Amino acid sequence: MSEVKSTKHPAGLYSLFFTEMWERFSYYGMRALLVLYLTSTALKGGFGLERASALEIYAIFTGLVYLTPIAGGILADKLLGQRKSVYIGGLLMAVGNFTLALSVGTPGAETVTDGRQWLLNLGLGLLIAGNGFFKPNISTMVGGLYEENDIRRDSGFTLFYMGINLGAFLAPLIAGSLGEIYGWQYGFTASGIGMLLGLVIFMSTQKLLTNVGMPPARDKSATHLTGKDHLEILVWVAAVAGLVYGMLAMFGSMTDSTYNMVTNGIFLVGALAVIYIIGTNTKGGDQWSRVGVILVLSFFNVFFWAGFEQAGGTFNLFAEENTNRAIGSFTIPTTWFQSINAFAIFTLAPVFAALWIYLSRRNKNPNIPAKFGFGLLLLGLGFVVMYLASQNAAGGNLVSPLWLVAVYVLHTVGELFLSPIGLSMITKLSPPKIVSLMMGLWFTSIALANYMAGILESLLHKFEMNLFLFLIITSLAGGLVMLAISPILKKMMRGVK
Numbered sequence: 001m002s003e004v005k006s007t008k009h010p011a012g013l014y015s016l017f018f019t020e021m022w023e024r025f026s027y028y029g030m031r032a033l034l035v036l037y038l039t040s041t042a043l044k045g046g047f048g049l050e051r052a053s054a055l056e057i058y059a060i061f062t063g064l065v066y067l068t069p070i071a072g073g074i075l076a077d078k079l080l081g082q083r084k085s086v087y088i089g090g091l092l093m094a095v096g097n098f099t100l101a102l103s104v105g106t107p108g109a110e111t112v113t114d115g116r117q118w119l120l121n122l123g124l125g126l127l128i129a130g131n132g133f134f135k136p137n138i139s140t141m142v143g144g145l146y147e148e149n150d151i152r153r154d155s156g157f158t159l160f161y162m163g164i165n166l167g168a169f170l171a172p173l174i175a176g177s178l179g180e181i182y183g184w185q186y187g188f189t190a191s192g193i194g195m196l197l198g199l200v201i202f203m204s205t206q207k208l209l210t211n212v213g214m215p216p217a218r219d220k221s222a223t224h225l226t227g228k229d230h231l232e233i234l235v236w237v238a239a240v241a242g243l244v245y246g247m248l249a250m251f252g253s254m255t256d257s258t259y260n261m262v263t264n265g266i267f268l269v270g271a272l273a274v275i276y277i278i279g280t281n282t283k284g285g286d287q288w289s290r291v292g293v294i295l296v297l298s299f300f301n302v303f304f305w306a307g308f309e310q311a312g313g314t315f316n317l318f319a320e321e322n323t324n325r326a327i328g329s330f331t332i333p334t335t336w337f338q339s340i341n342a343f344a345i346f347t348l349a350p351v352f353a354a355l356w357i358y359l360s361r362r363n364k365n366p367n368i369p370a371k372f373g374f375g376l377l378l379l380g381l382g383f384v385v386m387y388l389a390s391q392n393a394a395g396g397n398l399v400s401p402l403w404l405v406a407v408y409v410l411h412t413v414g415e416l417f418l419s420p421i422g423l424s425m426i427t428k429l430s431p432p433k434i435v436s437l438m439m440g441l442w443f444t445s446i447a448l449a450n451y452m453a454g455i456l457e458s459l460l461h462k463f464e465m466n467l468f469l470f471l472i473i474t475s476l477a478g479g480l481v482m483l484a485i486s487p488i489l490k491k492m493m494r495g496v497k
Helices: 012-039 051-065 069-080 082-102 114-144 152-182 184-204 227-252 256-281 284-312 314-321 334-361 368-392 402-429 432-461 467-492
Strands: none
Touching: 012 051, 012 082, 012 114, 012 152, 012 184, 012 284, 012 314, 012 334, 051 114, 051 284, 051 432, 069 082, 069 114, 069 256, 069 432, 082 114, 082 184, 082 227, 114 152, 114 227, 114 402, 114 432, 152 184, 152 334, 152 402, 256 432, 284 314, 284 334, 284 368, 284 402, 284 432, 284 467, 314 334, 314 368, 314 402, 334 402, 368 402, 368 467, 402 432, 432 467
């Protein structure tokens, strides 16, 4: 089946839409609070960290959040299937958020206890592990709903992206407000409850998914997980939680040199395993050529997300410290600015979804690499605006919130050119046996970008270079290069559109 004329999407898309919506509510609620929580004083229940230290923790956390999907993708492809992996990841993330809520200090305390530090690390560790199971596999299931070369696929991923951003829009308004105004623990608890709601929806709508995401050895007529499957899910959750606890205890007792040796060894073994699995499951010139395209686009993906992910770090602090948030007697909570991107996505995504189908039917749809180029150029224009805003804020001036609104909208349009199309691209170009692994590899590029996003400011400070000026240069240069090589990459895709 090479083409579908109907624009109606599979019913399973709506199951995955709402499951992902609540998972993103959980993640973005926590993310909106994390840096603010870490920099808040112990008297206010926080950790009293300096800006650079908080951003470094944010960088490590968000980097690892997007690195663990490689392991989650391998386990789903070879053992668990995507559906069981989503349950495991969701439960781990819910427990992680509740653990973060327990890490909040008593208001008025003068110091941060070791127990609070341990709970913070454990909560973040559970979130990292849970995301590894959840993130690559729900996206892979979206691709599994469509036949190869189904022209609805890009549109379907764009609609799925609306679910992501509906959750991301609501999270700062609800969980962010609860955390900022009433207490950090209420924000983290709301995030955990959101994840549980997502799992309830996922469980109650299994029939809409037909056989998509079932364990690899399961008969194709099977459409529901069994009681044994659900018991195995609980065993996996307990085992992974125990592993996270054990790793934290082990790393906490290591010297710095031993810690570096062990972590470098883990990354080396992981990289070699990924290379081996890709090599043994990629057959023929067409598949290798398409894998090459994935690797090139993953490289440029780092440029985009290293800029875009300033939203949860430097943009969040800019809203807190340099933006006039007063409207009469009301002060806009800092976390609310995190909803601008999601609101713009939710507003514009249907337009883009319809646009891709309209252009495809007329053979005028830009190829995937060209869309990446346009996304990077729009990111660069957003940083032009952000650079001007930072110059106006020099000397302690408070600038209009419209500066941040403009930046978020420009970045959102760039994101719509790149991110949902990237998810769709992985399901199109990957060798069939390792789709989840390749989705994990895609998220690894985002992991590297997230880590860079958190450390760039302190790194560039050593060279006395403005962060936003640097990101203007890298984004615009990356976009122009992508547009230049897009015809070559289009040929390497070997007929995939």
